[in-house]
Structures are given as C-alpha cells and as structure tokens.
Amino acid sequence: MPEKSPSKHYTLQEHEFMAHAIQLAKKGTYTTSPNPNVGCVIVKNNKIISQGWHKKAGSGHAEVNALADVSVEDSLGATAYVTLEPCSHYGRTPPCALRLIEAKVATVFVAMLDPNPQVAGNGIAILKGAGIEVHVGLLEADARALNYGFFSRMEKNKPFVRVKLASSLDGKTALSNGESKWITGPSARADVQKYRAASCAILTTAQTVLVDNARLNVREEQLEFMYPYNGVVTQIRQPIKVILDGHNRIKRSTIDELDLFNIDLDSNSADTPGIVIIKSNTGLSEFQKEFKDRGDIRIIGANYDQQSGFDIAQVLAICSSLQINNLWVEAGGKLAGSFIVSNLFDELIVYVAPKLMGIGGMDLVPFGPLENMSQTKSLNLLDCRVVGEDIRLTYSPKV
Template sequence: MEAIFTHQDHVYMARAIALAKKGRYTTDPNPCVGCVIVRFDEGDAENGRVVGEGYHEKAGEPHAEVFALEAAGEAAFGATAYVSLEPCSHTGRTGPCCEALARAGVARVVVAMVDPNPQVAGRGIEHLRQAGARVEVGLLEAQARALNPGFVSRMQGGRPFVRLKMAMSLDGRTAMGSGESQWITGPDARRQVQRLRARSSAILSGVESIILDDARLTVRAEQLGLDNARAVARRQPLRVIMDSTLRLPLAAACLQEPGRTLVITTEAHSEEKRQKLEAAGAIIHVMPAVKAGRVSLTDMLGFLAREYDINEVLVETGATLAGALLDAGLVDELQLFVAPTLLGGEARPLFALPGLTEMAHQKRLDIQDIRAVGSDWRIIATPREPQTGDAAGV
C-alpha cells in the first residue's frame, strides 16, 4: 500500500535534504545524505520534536545517521528517522547505518529514495523491516535524487553525470579568433564556476584548450566565497585532458598544481614524450583509437566511473570537444554564463556541430533556470534529445 505522508513528514524530510546539501563539496565519491530524528507524542502526529540531526560531512567519516543518533541518544528509541537516502547495509570505511538505527530502537524510518548502489539497493530497508521498524519510502524523492545526480548516474548507468560549463558573449562566442578569452564574464560568474569545480569529481578539457589558455583547472579557495573554502579546496578534482597525440606541453600549469592530472591518449604518439609527461607528473592512460585516431568518449566516461569513482564531470573546453559530447548525447546539463558583450563574427563559436544543415537537425534544449549572476546571466539547460550514439575525443 502506498504510504501517506503528513505535512510534518514533508517538513522534516525537507530538513534532512537541506542538511545533506552541506556536504555537497566534501563527500565525494560518497553521496550527500542528511538525517533528522524526531519524537512524536503518542497519538499526536502533528507536533514532533527534533532530538537529533546530522549529515555526511566527508568521505571516510561517519554517515548522517550516526551523527543524528549520537545527538539523539536514548531519545532515538521509539522515534522517527527521516533520511534522504536509504541507510547503507554494507561495511565500508564505516559500519552499516541500518544496523545502527535498528540497535537504537527507531520505530519508524522515512526514506526519500532507495540507494542506487547495488551493494545496498533495498537491503537497508529490508534489514530495518526485519528488525521491526516501520519503513516508508518515496517522500520528496525527486529532490533527493537531485542532490546526487553523479552518484545515481554512476551506480545506475555506469558513467558520471556530465555538466558542460561554457562562458560566452551575447552573440554566442567564447574567445577571439586568436584564442584570447580572459575574461568574458565577471567575478560573480567566476565564483559560481569555482563552486561547480568544487562539487565535481573531475574537470575535463581538451588539449587544444590547455595549449591556448594554459588553464590550471583547480579549485581556488580565495574565489569560492564559502566559510569552509580552505577545507573545500584541499580536495582537488581529478584533471582529465583529452590528448590523442600527446601535445600537452611539459610546462603546462595543470601539471604544476596540487592533485592529479590524467591524460587520455592513444598509441599514436612518441614514447619519449609519454615518459617526459609522466616525469612531469601526468598520469597517462592509453585507450584504443576508434574514430579518426581518437578515443571513444563513451568508453572514456565509463573508465572514469569504473577506475576513479567519478560521479560528476565538469567539462571546461573548446568548441570541438564540447560539440562532440553534445552530439553524442553525453551531456546531462549545460551551464551557460552569458556576458553582456559582443565578440563578432571572427570570434570562436560555442560548439562545433558539423552536419546541422536543416532546421530538423537542430539541437533543442529545455531551459531549467535563468538568473542574473552579477553583471552576467546564467542559463541552466538540459538537452532534449536522447542519446544518439558515440563520438570521439580530441
């Protein structure tokens, strides 16, 4: 029978989701999770009292339920727990949360969504039910899924969630014909980009963009505008460079920064250059060339999910790789920062999308959000078309 949730249930689950968001920049590769424990007087489902709450703060540290149970103490017995994600049932770096809730004697557990991790996938819910708890699932599920798009994508689809970030002028240009692009947008937009980097597991770029901009692809504490900016910046996303023929300069700034730089390439390059790049700090991964001497973008994303536990990829690149990802149906979300300026017809376009010769071929987007960011505008959009196939990298 479908569960019937009260107004108070909605209030407390919303609080659990709000708590989960506090771990957005620090839990990777784990999901963000929040938990609220509430006591209701007998026969009164409308006047609850919060006795404990918590959220998963950092990978390797206690989960949300543990913090909430510690705060609640003996008051957890007979209480209701609201959890934004199914309590885990397996032992990793921490113990199973479903067992902790059962030991505490929690009488009712409201779960926003089933854990997509095959190691859990309903086992935590079943354990709680076997222990005598009443478990109800599905409250604010859409909001809970939106907390962890990358974790859900990796667990269910075997690839990361791909977010494409582009900065452009009003006439849809990203750089001058020479490649000069700093800065199109203002400091407020750049602060938002830093936060996108901070929440991402990896930043993906093409070698041509690195050659032109010498981008560091790092999270910079001084630009985040967060109270815990220094702690957030200590976890640098994996930098991933698509470079089929190893053109990455040995003195590239991304090789000098903290964290790891992974170069995806093919066999079509000099072994001497490979050794020099490795000596400079790069991790070189060779993949088969499938099209025009380039690697499969689908296979590359699967590799990142499988070998590096990458949940969210932020793509910061030029028109060629951006267009290839979009054309292959591998972009889940676009964040377009639009500056009130014009760069002219000789400037570089947003996407390279060859073959669009008729209106029937156009790439339609659904706008999810538009808002001012300082003197610029941010558009969040999702591709309307389903996947159309694979494409190759650069």
Template sequence: MARALALAARALGNSWPNPAVGCVIVRDGAVVGEGWTAPGGRPHAETQALDAAGAKASGATAYVSLEPCAHHGLTPPCADAMERAGIARCVIATGDPDPRVAGRGIARLRDAGIAVEVGLMADEASALNEGFFTRIARGRPWLTLKLASSLDGRIALGSGVSRWITGPEARGFVHGLRARHDAVMIGAGTARADDPTLDVREGHQTPRQPVRIVADSTLSLPLTGRLAATARHQPLWLLHGPGVARDRAQVFGDIGVELLGVPTGEGGVLDLVAAMGALGARGLTRVLCEGGGQLAAGLIRSGLVDELILMTSGKVIGGDGIPAVAAMGATDLGAVPRFVPIEHRQLGPDLMSRWRPAT
C-alpha cells in the same frame, strides 16, 4: 526531510564514489542529531547523526535522504546501526539503486521492527543524487557542460585571448559549480592555451578539491604548466589514446599524474563514450566540463551532456572569434541536438542559463 536534503547538498563534490546523503534524527519534536556524508564517502550520514544523538536516538525518528545501506563494505551497514541505536521510525526520501542496497536496507529496517516510510520529497532527493544514480544506471558520471561566451557565441578572440569574457559574479558562480562537482574536465587545447589550475577559489571553499581531468589523446600537456606542477597536491588525470610514448607516460606517472587510456576513433580523437565510462569506473559521479570548443562539440554529438550551463556576456566579438562549440557537421536542422531551458538568472552584467536535453 528538507533539512536532511540541505545537509546532503553539503557533500556534493566531496562524497564520491558514494552518494551525498543527509540524516536528521528527531525525538519529541526536537532535533537530537544530524549528519551528512563525510569527504571520501565515510563516515556515512546516518552513523554521524546517530553518534550526535547518542542515547536520545532510542525511540526517535530518523529522516534520511537516501535508503540506508545494508551491506558490509569498509563500514558496517547503516541499517544495523539504526537498529542497535533503537530508532523507532525511519522516513526515507528515495531508494538506493546500487545493487548492493536496492531495497535491502528498507527490508532490514522493517525486519528489525522499525516503521519505515518511503517517498517523502522523493523528486528532490533523486535530483540531488542524479550523478550517483547516473553512474549506477549508465556506468558513467553525470556531465555538466559549462560554456562562457560572448553575446554572439564566442569564447575567445581569434588570437585566442579569452580573459575575461564574463565578469566576476559569473566567475564566482562557476567556482561554486566546481565545488559541487567531483571533477573538472577540459580539452588539451584549452589546457595549453589557458594554463589553468582548475581549483576552487573566488570565495568558495571545499574540503576536497575536484579532480582535474584533461582529454589529451597524445599526452601533449606541458610539463611546465600549472596543472602538471600541482599534480601531487590536487589530483590530475589525463585521458589519452593508445600508443602514447612510453617515456612520456612514465614522466607523467613520476609526477603523480594518473593516466587513463581509452580507445580513439577517426583521426585519433578520443572515444568520449568510453572515456566517460572510464571515469565512472573510477567512481566519479559528477563531472563539470569547461571546454573548449572541440571537446564541447564531441560531448554534445555523443549525447553525453546531461546539463548545459551557458554564461553569456554582453560583449560582441564577431565571426573571427573562436566559437563556443566547434563544427559538428550538421546537415539536417531537424536532427541537431536540442536543449530546453530550465532556469535563467542574471549574474552582475552577465546571464546564466541552464538547459537540459530535449526528450
């Protein structure tokens, strides 16, 4: 099962809207087939492992990180494929909460006479697919907020210069994060100031580059910037408010940008809860937000941050620098959002820390 989970991890960032699944088929103490969810979600892990095993799947045990599907979608049910292949025993880490599955896969396997065991390494399997589970349970993707700041919590000089706050090891780590997320999101101010590409580089490779998302209520993204220029080669989605100029929207559509309209609140600020719901409806399961400060503050204030990753350098910029999180209007210290640490790691001269919301 540990091997199945390791295979499933290879699909993170590439399998959406499907979960990342791994499957290992064992017969007479030897691995005879293995597979993981292909980019775009198909073929499924089980069918790839069965194809690799061939006739050796008959009488074998299948270790699967998530309950096999039991419904007819674009491909036949994996539970049926296991029955046809002659699998004798199926060990499943955890059930699939998708209403189309939700125990039906387990039931179908048992009805076919296959011995089924559920729960081996369940916690690890649930953690691996927390994005998929979040989309099913809450209707939105899992959100990781990444902040790279100086020792005193600044993301740029007062002039806006931010390259580079952290060193190459930290930046390489962030590209690895991008590769394991379905999408990378930033605010319009960051897009205008930094003109980023938001792709996976720095020695990391991925078969499916992440979707680039910009929270841009008025469609202010420069058409001459690198994001717009590469929209036909790597998906670019703009979250915008109502009432944007029709001709402006048409220009973005003509260059391959997907526009997602969401409601706005006071001051024309995007409703981030609705925005995340729109991303979930489009099938995204894991989104990495890389700032800036206004967007970070809004996501934290809205309770949308599932994990916060802080990259801290030893630089000290001072109070005239731009803060990592913009003003949140806090008046009660006891009521401010609170996170608890779950990991600390040194990356070259910088520190990486991971935090989860306090429960």
C-alpha cells in the same frame, strides 16, 4: 528490491522532519564526493532529539553522526528520518542499518532506495528483519535532486555531465588570433568556481591546458559563499583533473612546469588520483612508464580517431569507474560540440557577455556544416539569469 510505501499517508509533521533531513544533507554538497549527500533526523515524542549529515567520504555517515551523542535509552523507540536508504555493507565505515538497530529505533522513514548494488534494498531488509517499521518514498523527488550525479553513475554508468561555454553576444569564444581573456566579467567567473567546487572532476583537453595555462582548480578567494569547513572538512576538496590528450602533448615535465598538480590528496577520497590523463591506446605503455612512480597521476588509454577524436561514451565510462559523480567539462567548442552532438551531456551552461567580437572569431560550437534545419540540435531552456554583467543560460538535451 522492496518497493516504496504507496499506501502510507504521510502527515504534515512527517513531511517537515524529512524536509529538515534534506536540508541537512545539502550541507555536504561540496565535500562528500564520491559518496552521496545524506541527512538524518532522530525524533522522539514529536521532537528532534538529534541530527546529522554525511560530511566527507571516509568519515561517519549521516545516521552515525546523528546518533553519536544519543544514548540507547534516549533513542529507544524513536523514529529516524533518512534521505537515502541506510547502507548495509562494510566499507570504510560500518553499516548504518546496523547502527539504527543498535540504537533500538522503532521506525525509519527513508526518502528513497539506494541504487548502489551493494545496498539496493538490503538496508531496508535488514531493518525490517530486526522488527523495525520502515516507510519508503517520503519526499523522494527532493531526495533524488540531492544526488543527481551519484544516481547517474549508479543507474547509467556515467557521471552527470555539465558542459560550460562562454561567448560574446555574437557567439564567439575567442578572437581570430586566439585571445579570449576575458570574455565574461568577474561575477560570471566567480559563478564558475561554484560549479567547479560542486564537481568531482573537471574534464578538459591538452590544448586548453597548454594554450590557457589552465590550472583547473577551485579558487577560494573567488567563491561567493563560505566553504563548509568543520571538524572533518578542513580544506577545499579540489576536483580531479581529467585531461584528454590525443596527440601525447602532456609530458611529466609539462605538469611540473605548469604547476598543474595543485591538489592536496588529503582533501579527496582515498586512492583517488589528482590528475587523470586519457591518451590514445597507441604507445600507451611508454607514457605509463613515465609516470609509474606518481600515484597522484593516472594514465589511461582510450580509443582515439584522428578525425573524430576520443570516444566520448568510453571517456564517460572511464570517469564512472573513477567514482566521478559530477563532471564539469571546461574546454573549447570542439569538445563541447562532441558532447552536444552525441547527446552525452545533461546540462549545457553558456555565459553570454555583452560584447561583439566581430568577423573571424572562433565559433561557440564548431560542428557541421549542416544542410537542412532537421539536422540542427534543439535544446530545452532550463534557466536564464543575470550574473553580474553577463547572462547565464542553462539547457538540457531535447530528445
């Protein structure tokens, strides 16, 4: 794999052009899954002559969109600024490296190499083989931040995992009778919709689905931003629903009764199920038969223990195999505790409401009991901010 260009001294203008490409890439935050967000700027005579970004999986990549309305005469000798290494393989679209060669650009600035094994330096090699000057590494950290989930899946075989919890000021998630609606206010609930919209999948449990009648969808009326509709993206990309069901409680009739399947597959990528139900390997074949004619629902078996529950690492590997980049975990404290104790989360997001729920309420993360302070889980505080009447705390693991 080629290295980045450590000896290249980037000018202020080169920084500005790549920064603009990065801003373009951000436009795909809610729509490109499972593909990465990528932006591209075409520059000639120190002026931007065209630009583009990847809008949706299966549609044109950033380079293709940037060059769509540019003649070869105009792009001859131009410079391209791309936030991720141009692809070199035929997928649902042709290789972008070849498109840049066809456009006869002279120079390509690439923010970072693509960790996808199908690319992994091949795009750079193709460009250089065609005589194009290539520089790698301009604003690499900014480019990496665009696609933390994609890179996690490619480099670690696991999605970027956000675990969400909501509690009262005294650390309770429900009253002793199980009532929990609503702990947080409307602003916090709207904030959750933003995270759901940016996620490839929402992971929950059969218990949460059945008790809370959880639909696990993005509710446009609660979004506090204009969803990025355009000529390619015409509807909200709903996240896949991944349900852990260790006791085989989710039946075919359950999904229909709860109206759980509220997703239009056209808004997602090809061959992507709307619902994934992860069940114990025991008796799995019978449940798979029940759903055999439902291509929108996939039943997958995993290791399950009556005491410890599902093997979280295996669950994440399953999610990775389904091309899930960003996973939003929204369930009870027990599942959240499994992620936290095993250090298999990337961010823990806790909404704290200005309420006191008193003795007997359900604990935020019910793990333990612990015998000494060395057994406690320490976290790094990444962010703290007011969301309406509540506070949102964001943590990462301390390892």
